[in-house]
Amino acid sequence: MKLNVYAFLLSLFASAMFSGGHAVAHHSFAAEFDFEKPVTLQGVVVKWEMINPHGWITVDVAGPAGQKVRWMVETSNPNGLMRLGWTKNTLKPGDQITIDAYRAKDGSNTANAARVTLADGRRVFAGSATTPQGK
Numbered sequence: 013m014k015l016n017v018y019a020f021l022l023s024l025f026a027s028a029m030f031s032g033g034h035a036v037a038h039h040s041f042a043a044e045f046d047f048e049k050p051v052t053l054q055g056v057v058v059k060w061e062m063i064n065p066h067g068w069i070t071v072d073v074a075g076p077a078g079q080k081v082r083w084m085v086e087t088s089n090p091n092g093l094m095r096l097g098w099t100k101n102t103l104k105p106g107d108q109i110t111i112d113a114y115r116a117k118d119g120s121n122t123a124n125a126a127r128v129t130l131a132d133g134r135r136v137f138a139g140s141a142t143t144p145q146g147k
Contacts (some may be wrong), residue, residue: 045124049115053083053123060103062090067138069103069125071111083121085111087128087138096137107131111138 055073067087075081087093103109108131113123125138 044116044118044122045114046117047114050126051113051115051123053085053111053113055083055109055111057103057105057107057109058082059105060100062093062098062100065089067093067098069109069111069128071109081121083123085113086122086124093138098136098138102130102136103128 053071053073055071057069058072059068059070061068061070066089069085069087071083071085072080073083088096110129111123111125112127112129113125116122116124127135128138129135
């Protein structure tokens with residue numbers, strides 16, 4: 013009888029741990045981004061997500077013909093960002109920002125942020141310990 017109770021509690025715990033969310037995989041900078049392809053993005057914040065395992069800035073940037081080009085820019089993890097002074101309110105939709113980043117190897121409009129120049133002119137580090145320091 014005791015074994016059945018333990019088995020039930022273990023299965024209940026496992027169900028709670030693995031349900032209700034999506035799986036996330038952590039990766040190294042070099043696995044997805046190319047430090048030899050820096051990019052500077054000037055645009056308008058659409059969305060700021062300070063989530064694990066990495067934060068994400070969705071930003072609309074003017075393309076070559078003036079059309080909006082949407083970029084997804086990965087930042088460091090929330091804990092690292094908070095240590096640097098970031099909060100969930102650091103970026104707001106409509107903010108004009110500049111992001112110094114590194115392009116994704118797959119050529120998509122995805123990048124990994126190194127630094128962000130905020131709407132008020134402050135430059136803040138947004139990368140992880142493995143993000144190249146550059147510039």
